[in-house]
Amino acid sequence: xxxxxxxxxxxxxxxxxxxxxxxxxxxxxxxxxxxxxxxxxxxxxxxxxxxxxxxxxxxxxxxxxxxxxxxxxxxxxxxxxxxxxxxxxxxxxxxxxxxxxxxxxxxxxxxxxxxxxxxxxxxxxxxxxxxxxxxxxxxxxxxxxxxxxxxxxxxxxxxxxxxxxxxxxxxxxxxxxxxxxxxxxxxxxxxxxxxxxxxxxxxxxxxxxxxxxxxxxxxxxxxxxxxxxxxxxxxxxxxxxxxxxxxxxxxxxxxxxxxxxxxxxxxxxxxxxxxxxxxxxxxxxxxxxxxxxxxxxxxxxxxxxxxxxxxxxxxxxxxxx
Amino acid sequence: xxxxxxxxxxxxxxxxxxxxxxxxxxxxxxxxxxxxxxxxxxxxxxxxxxxxxxxxxxxxxxxxxxxxxxxxxxxxxxxxxxxxxxxxxxxxxxxxxxxxxxxxxxxxxxxxxxxxxxxxxxxxxxxxxxxxxxxxxxxxxxxxxxxxxxxxxxxxxxxxxxxxxxxxxxxxxxxxxxxxxxxxxxxxxxxxxxxxxxxxxxxxxxxxxxxxxxxxxxxxxxxxxxxxxxxxxxxxxxxxxxxxxxxxxxxxxxxxxxxxxxxxxxxxxxxxxxxxxxxxxxxxxxxxxxxxxxxxxxxxxxxxxxxxxxxxxxxxxxxxx
DNA sequence: ATCTCGCGGTTAAACGTTTTAACACTCGGG
DNA sequence: CCCGAGTGTTAAAACGTTTAACCGCGAGAT
Numbered sequence: 001x002x003x004x005x006x007x008x009x010x011x012x013x014x015x016x017x018x019x020x021x022x023x024x025x026x027x028x029x030x031x032x033x034x035x036x037x038x039x040x041x042x043x044x045x046x047x048x049x050x051x052x053x054x055x056x057x058x059x060x061x062x063x064x065x066x067x068x069x070x071x072x073x074x075x076x077x078x079x080x081x082x083x084x085x086x087x088x089x090x091x092x093x094x095x096x097x098x099x100x101x102x103x104x105x106x107x108x109x110x111x112x113x114x115x116x117x118x119x120x121x122x123x124x125x126x127x128x129x130x131x132x133x134x135x136x137x138x139x140x141x142x143x144x145x146x147x148x149x150x151x152x153x154x155x156x157x158x159x160x161x162x163x164x165x166x167x168x169x170x171x172x173x174x175x176x177x178x179x180x181x182x183x184x185x186x187x188x189x190x191x192x193x194x195x196x197x198x199x200x201x202x203x204x205x206x207x208x209x210x211x212x213x214x215x216x217x218x219x220x221x222x223x224x225x226x227x228x229x230x231x232x233x234x235x236x237x238x239x240x241x242x243x244x245x246x247x248x249x250x251x252x253x254x255x256x257x258x259x260x261x262x263x264x265x266x267x268x269x270x271x272x273x274x275x276x277x278x279x280x281x282x283x284x285x286x287x288x289x290x291x292x293x294x295x296x297x298x299x300x301x302x303x304x305x306x307x308x309x310x311x312x313x314x315x316x317x318x319x320x321x
Numbered sequence: 322x323x324x325x326x327x328x329x330x331x332x333x334x335x336x337x338x339x340x341x342x343x344x345x346x347x348x349x350x351x352x353x354x355x356x357x358x359x360x361x362x363x364x365x366x367x368x369x370x371x372x373x374x375x376x377x378x379x380x381x382x383x384x385x386x387x388x389x390x391x392x393x394x395x396x397x398x399x400x401x402x403x404x405x406x407x408x409x410x411x412x413x414x415x416x417x418x419x420x421x422x423x424x425x426x427x428x429x430x431x432x433x434x435x436x437x438x439x440x441x442x443x444x445x446x447x448x449x450x451x452x453x454x455x456x457x458x459x460x461x462x463x464x465x466x467x468x469x470x471x472x473x474x475x476x477x478x479x480x481x482x483x484x485x486x487x488x489x490x491x492x493x494x495x496x497x498x499x500x501x502x503x504x505x506x507x508x509x510x511x512x513x514x515x516x517x518x519x520x521x522x523x524x525x526x527x528x529x530x531x532x533x534x535x536x537x538x539x540x541x542x543x544x545x546x547x548x549x550x551x552x553x554x555x556x557x558x559x560x561x562x563x564x565x566x567x568x569x570x571x572x573x574x575x576x577x578x579x580x581x582x583x584x585x586x587x588x589x590x591x592x593x594x595x596x597x598x599x600x601x602x603x604x605x606x607x608x609x610x611x612x613x614x615x616x617x618x619x620x621x622x623x624x625x626x627x628x629x630x631x632x633x634x635x636x637x638x639x640x641x642x
Numbered sequence: 643a644t645c646t647c648g649c650g651g652t653t654a655a656a657c658g659t660t661t662t663a664a665c666a667c668t669c670g671g672g
Numbered sequence: 673c674c675c676g677a678g679t680g681t682t683a684a685a686a687c688g689t690t691t692a693a694c695c696g697c698g699a700g701a702t
Contacts (some may be wrong), residue, residue: 016653016654028651050689051375054372054656055659076390076391114367115380272581336682
């Protein structure tokens with residue numbers, strides 16, 4: 001590996017000169033600077049990570065702590081994080097800990113800290129339940145941000161989709177298509193979606209909503225309420241629902257309409273062709289990285305970032321009435 | 322951040338002593354060693370990544386160059402790599418470049434090299450088409466291994482599923498279920514699977530095989546050949562095939578059986594319930610990391626690792642005859 | 643002639659770790 | 673009393689980069 005010293009020796013100048021020349025310092029003459037740059041290019045000089053890090057304290061490494069990459073939703077976010085980071089010559093140090101075991105989470109965190117990450121993007125809701133770990137991050141002066149998860153307004157910075165708006169979008173689409181009896185699925189982790197659903201439906205005096213917790217209730221509920229539409233809290237869940245309904249002889253969308261959330265790749269497949277609310281997946285990752293960069297630049301950017309969702313019309317919502 | 326110097330000052334010994342004590346050198350007295358360790362634990366000392374790296378030349382970082390994380394297949398591999406690496410206190414530096422643009426690939430590679438990765442796992446077939454990049458790796462003395470891709474026996478180390486065996490497994494399962502006219506799908510990237518299919522089928526004089534390249538040919542071919550079974554080169558492809566066949570009024574598995582490859586999570590879903598050949602996904606990642614570790618330890622491990630596939634029986638292969 | 647200033651560069655220190663050579667001390671044997 | 677060996681510790685160098693402080697020199701101002 002070629003170092004500053006090699007270049008300096010070759011050119012008969014000091015290492016300081018070479019360093020400054022390469023970083024474009026105005027204190028180095030044009031002549032010298034160009035000779036240095038030429039030779040550096042020729043020799044394929046790459047600044048040494050350790051030397052630079054030791055001096056600057058920066059590693060150009062961003063940690064990314066994910067629950068699981070399996071969900072293609074996460075994969076997109078992580079890819080976006082990597083792409084954005086790479087633009088600034090940053091790399092991403094990826095780790096996952098699906099489990100709820102605090103020990104494993106802590107080990108992963110310590111491992112990352114031991115590599116001197118400059119910042120951390122957390123795409124793992126579990127972490128919010130371990131204040132000790134977040135305190136550890138603060139002590140280590142590592143800026144972090146939750147990505148795609150609120151973690152219940154505990155004051156930690158986050159970037160998420162505006163789920164309430166997404167919920168309204170879904171409900172409004174059903175209302176616009178004539179549905180008046182709508183079943184909305186409850187989920188603890190994303191209750192804002194439900195909140196949006198209900199807010200929108202309850203605006204219309206002639207429409208009524210009903211919250212359900214368990215897929216098994218659905219067939220009964222559909223009959224009882226004469227419901228014509230279902231709002232699922234996610235695409236995955238919607239697909240499970242469609243399967244169950246078909247099993248019970250209830251057709252989608254002929255008998256009942258359904259709308260998902262997330263816009264996974266799966267939703268676009270012809271087998272499902274699911275109408276859904278899309279999240280700006282890439283933008284979630286990008287915004288998270290940008291937040292970290294701002295913090296690293298010494299700024300105090302907004303730390304509650306909401307991204308707008310959008311409706312994707314496909315084949316599971318039918319016009320009625 | 323607490324450093325060796327802090328501990329040394331506190332204890333009134335030299336930094337060298339502290340360093341050796343923590344690494345368990347026999348040259349340090351038992352008394353001193355335990356005092357050092359106690360204080361280090363108390364202060365939460367973490368060896369500095371840069372200092373250590375500068376001295377040792379090792380970063381405890383393993384690069385992982387993926388084509389895309391979207392495929393859940395890749396995600397599992399990358400997760401396994403991370404888990405295995407973490408056991409040895411290594412972290413994974415993840416990067417992806419789906420594109421076929423050499424420039425982007427090269428940038429990602431240089432970015433990783435600039436972080437002084439100790440080894441690289443390549444899960445991106447495209448890279449094998451750029452010998453210049455691999456030469457770059459060799460020059461930088463970074464051990465690497467292809468994971469899950471052969472890249473056509475160019476002498477690069479790899480760990481892959483024994484696709485020929487997998488192909489035989491698929492064909493034998495169909496033969497065992499009475500199928501005698503079998504359509505096998507061609508794919509350039511995984512032709513060993515096809516080779517295995519044909520080898521097995523051609524063993525049986527009363528069975529016949531036919532290779533097809535395009536899904537559109539299928540309905541005609543099924544009629545012409547009176548074929549009762551199809552071997553797809555992947556699960557994703559099998560699912561596409563099932564959809565197309567159903568569109569054309571051909572039922573699976575009543576009219577025609579089909580078998581996939583990979584055993585994606587998707588294949589297990591009730592909508593598809595696909596009989597398939599499973600790859601040892603986690604083991605692919607683990608073996609890759611172990612190879613790197615062996616190389617780092619100065620050994621010369623086997624560099625053509627084949628992992629055994631296995632049959633997963635589900636609902637898309639019917640007994641005939 | 644002297645002072646000042648800007649230019650173009652050099653020197654040296656600092657970041658944290660590891661390792662080797664050297665050093666001090668003790669003790670047993672000659 | 674000296675030598676050698678063994679034990680426990682220190683001092684110093686090295687890894688590569690960055691930067692504050694310094695230095696020499698010529699030009700222009702005083």
